[in-house]
Amino acid sequence: MAIPAETFFLDPDSDRTLQQQIQKCTAEAILSGRFRPGEKMPSTRKLAEHLGIARITVTIAYTELVANDYLTSRGRSGYFISENAPRPPDFPSSQSKPSAQVDWNRALGRRYSGYVSITRPPDWNSFRFPFIYGQADPRLFDHQNWRLCALQALGQKDFEALTSDYYERDDPHLVEYILRHILPRRGIAARPEEILLTMGAQNALWTAAQILLTQRRTAAHESPCYPGLREILTQTRCNTVAVDVDSEGLPPEKLPSGVDVVFTTPSHHCPTNATMPIERRKALLERSVQEGFLIVEDDYEFELSFVKSPSPALKSLDKAGTVIYTGSFSKSLFPGLRLGYLVAPEPFIQEARALRTLVLRHPPGHIQRTVAYFLSLGHYDAQINRMGRAYRKRRGVMEQSLREHGLTLAGTETYGGSSYWMQAPENVDTGELSRRLRADCVLIEPGQVFFGPGTTKRRCYRIAYSSIASERIPEGIRLISEAIQAAEPT
Template sequence: MAIPVETFHLAPRAQGTLQARIQQMVAQGILSGRFRRGEKLPSTRALARHLGVSRITVTLAYTELLANDYLTSRGRSGYYVSENAPASPRFEAPAPRVETVDWDSVLARRYAGGPAFDMGRPPDWASYRFPFIYGQTDPSLFDHANWRLCAMQALGTKNFNALTQDQFDADDPELVRFIAHHTLPRRGILARPDEILITMGAQNALWLAVQLLTVKRAVAVEDPCYPALRQLLAQAGSRVAPVAVDDHGLRPEAVPDETRVIFTTPSHQCPTSATLPLARREALLARAAALGAVVVEDDYEFEMAYLDAPAPALKSLDEDGRVIYVGSFSKSLFPGLRLGYLVGSPPFIREARALRASVLRHPPGHIQRTAAQFLSLGHYDALVRRIGRALAARRAVMEAAVARHGLEVAGKGAHGGSSLWMRAPDAVDTQALAFALRSQSVLIEPGSPFFAGPEVPRQFYRLGYSSIPSDRIAEGIARIAAAL
């Protein structure tokens, strides 16, 4: 029996090439049981005409399905569903289960149920017309073509070992070499391979640092700061002292005397975007030395210094190995990459490597090699320059619109960045404001999650401009002003 050609429809939003989408359409029909073994498929000519594609595209799709034993060819008769075609396993619906385990008593530690840090970002944020959110990739700026080429190279036979082998606790030498010889020197940092560890993004790097340095110890953090850092420290049982920041970032003299570890974001303070001046950087290192403390430097957004050259990294001023440096490619490439790195003295990196190996061995080899190819071929630097030009243009539009509507800017990066830290009138709860603005297709990030303590300021909010085109900014700001 022949399968009617009208049965076949290409999903309009499906990803991939036409050939891949046709393969997927046929394979799913077989796996779902709609196309049965022995049934004849439409001819390549008939299916091509029905779908509005070239005949060679359908022929190539059928050929691939033939090679994978989904289809079989019978001389001049055509293509049929193979008798050996894979089939989805059939599972009976499970019987209702009555839970008898008292999980409240069984769980030794809890991680869920803490503060939610979606920062006003719903899963469908890209469907909003005015997404003033931070840290998401603008597909119009990303270099899809060259990333795809680098990924294909990383999947080739030349890179077979990097792709397939379990390296235990080792990192991709090409990626480490690029970081050591190119990325870090631009921040004034000289490091050997045994002082570098690849991580699953900055979040993983911070987790490693917290586990190794802060368990049940006195820790100083900026206030406001990255909310997930406070959550990591709470899980480790650290004694956290929030240190209020001002227009120039962390104040070294305010770090408490008992502090053993200091966390800071000196390049673009999170979330205020303040940049720590050189004098304060030197004072912070002196304060840490006097306390016998170490400093964890999250070099947040240093690549986005498009207005002026970035200030030297704190690690570049470190003469006694006191600074642990956290870097990431996830923000400048795309958040889903989850690729970052730690830089520190060999004893620290040795322990961090062992801890990482006990949890996840190493980041996926093909991801590391793809990134290494993208970086070493110069695509990364070109991408960062393109993003910097776009952000500079968007920032100019943002600042003009904010000034025109009389909105108050509480902080903006002197060197660049991708957001403005804003302050609403004191009576405004920006959590409620953010919720109300969603009905107008506007997304903003409430500021209260960035602050420590039970009584936090409610009037701050952050406006990111990395994910919104310039021509929509003015109207979006107008809607925010009207809501205020």
Template sequence: MPIPPDAFFLDHAAGLPLQVQLRRQIIASVTAGRFRPGEKLPSTRALALHLGVARVTVAQAFAELVSTDYLTSRDRSGHYISDSIERRLEAEPPAPDAPRFDWDSQLEGRFGRAQRRDRERDWRRFAYPFVYGQADPALVDHAAWRDCAMRALGRREFDSLTGDLYDADDPELVDHIARQILPRRGISAGRDEILLTMGAQNALWLVAQLLLRPGASCAVEDPSYPGQREILTASRARILPVPVDARGLPPHAIPPGISAVFTTASHQCPTNSTMPLARRKELLARAQAQGFAVVEDDYEFEMSFAGAPSPALKAIDRAGAVIYIGSFSKSVFPGVRLGYVVADPRFIAEARALRGMVLRHPPGHMQRTLAHFLSLGHYDAQANRMRRAYAQRREVMLAAIAHEGLRLASPEATGGSSFWLATPEGVDSAELAALLKTRDVLIEPGAAFFAAPSRGGGFFRLAYSSVPADRIAAGIGRIGAAMRELSAHSGAFVSISSA
């Protein structure tokens, strides 16, 4: 039985290539059993006319499906659903009285309980998404990344990428990290001191698994990165929050008896304050004296707007106590999901063994693509482009914040791609965020950053990585208006200009 042309449709506004849409539609119909083996498809001419596309678009889609054995081509007859496709068997629904397995008795639920739930997955639908960590596609060099991916998938290199590396990493990428990336942070490291990870989150998980034995204690900055708290909470470690000040983590406040301290010394998360050199030296001295490891998450060192960034803690560590974590999520794009750990060779060897049990190694083609991106100079070009764009956005946002009378909680911070703000007394940031969502604005309320969420009601974070400069002022204007509206009941709102 022939399949009629009107069984197909394309969304010309979807942003997905029409040829890709057609291929996916046919595959989905085959696997669902709507199109059956032996059924004839419309001619390329008839289907192109029905869909309003060029005939070559349909012909290329059919050719791809023939090569993957979804379709067969018969001379002078046309295209048919391949006889080798087995129809997907639909599972019969269980009987209403069938017993169900008791998963509640098998699962503790500790990972789900630790998971952060305040993020908006569909953030792109908002006109003013002041959310941290998302990229502006206009700043990503798509052509360069595509070229590097094609190089990695070329015949000359493809054989090495199709094999299982076991616990090894791409030597070219490791070499470029050692020679190009780490020296900018003052770090000198050999290959046996570097481990690639699936981003900083994966790196933090590996570190926590290795450092925190049952019953161990660790110190964390408060406020701090919510994703780190998720990992540490699920690890069942005893988490000891240490309040930060305008200069980051105060070493003298670190409690005794800990196994590790987790810090974001260069750009404290979320305040963006920078730990001065004297404090860094004091922290390392205490680590040496008390025997705890220092986990340094250097997540955004490229984004410094007041001179050269301070050297990393790892750069001045002479005892080997620092475990350094870096990521390409902010400097390339979040979806690349590649990061690295730099530490003593003994720690790296153990971390490599643990990683091998979980995922062997990050995908080889992604590693090699990134290696080309670094070696051909695209990484530096993109980082410079992002730095210029972020500097402009930062200036525009600072001016808008001042104009609206909003209050910076860390006015001395000079880096990062976000601002940490304080609300007026009587205004809760969660309530503010809920109101702003109805006005096409996303902000990050402060509760998720604190060990005691109630302490976060007076703070919120505004990021500008995904908001173009020409939209920032309007978005900040909406925040200011909502703030004044909420504070009118208490009469607490006082602008910076009149304070």
């Protein structure tokens, strides 16, 4: 690799000669490990032009570095870092530490680390039985057509979409497809002014919380719930109320009075997968109108409904404009895409757009245009159908295996989703169970994190089938069952 000339600079106040400064800059870079053996130095002409000095000055400096074995000359090929150059020390330099230590306990105005989140090993895909949620299965993804759409988005025709700063705008092609094809499937009608693209559903939830909540307002969320949402609400410093869900999701009658915003996942509750029936959705909307609170609907995994057709979105039943709808392509395409959207009345979207502009401007234009092509050319629908067939098969295998090995659901059977919310026998800590199962190459998700810090609810766990092949499910379930039996107190 060639070392850029811009790496070098001269200090006009230095008492060293120009040659000495070039030698010092080169030697320090080699000893720090920034320049490595075999890398090519800038040509004497290029470095002289960059530094604004005579070429002979650079040549003399290089010659001295060759004599000291820092550089080697290869004729017309130029100068390279010598293989025999002094090696950087194996221990960190004491000069790398600042002379004055910062007291970060006092310096940090707010803290964002330390909260309990869903964790999985970085090498999760090397485990034979990865019953983990939300990861893409490469066997189900249409790599070829995605690649073609990405290449099309790189073409000259889409040069502006690739390179331009959209400021507060979104890709009109992607917005149009969402409005005309995605939202109608959920019974939602909207205008372009009522939609905003986000960096995934979590970014959408954060945006809604930032705009709607203050320290004097109260937010209600489901319990158990998505851990990221709980932390988002905590960071707003608002008052929070956790409402226990049942087999039909969030009970509207359990909401306390004085709530300003309700966060809910009615299509597939996270993590239980409970689906809120139409009657309960209407009751929640009626109460929002009567008491004046807003609803933030996280409508993830609505495509994955196997027993019967998915219920209409809460937003589709909203006549008063009290629902802020969030959707995402992360689960239906792949989680690394980080692309979602908000649908809400125009005054809210106006503020959300302004906030997004301040924080991240907009999602990358090339990603937006690639997704627009992938959707408009029919590849997205084919992807959903392919995933649906595979998940339906895996779900059937999973159900049979759960029955055979006597594992218990934490609640009632659900209509879809890509996971099961499970319950171990009393006094079984699923956190410890998870650690033991890793030795058998099995990954499960302990449920404590969904209840928040300080909870004593350690019996629940989640197992998903989005990342595991059907033929491996029975053996994996057997290993989970045996580990639970071994963990039960005698």
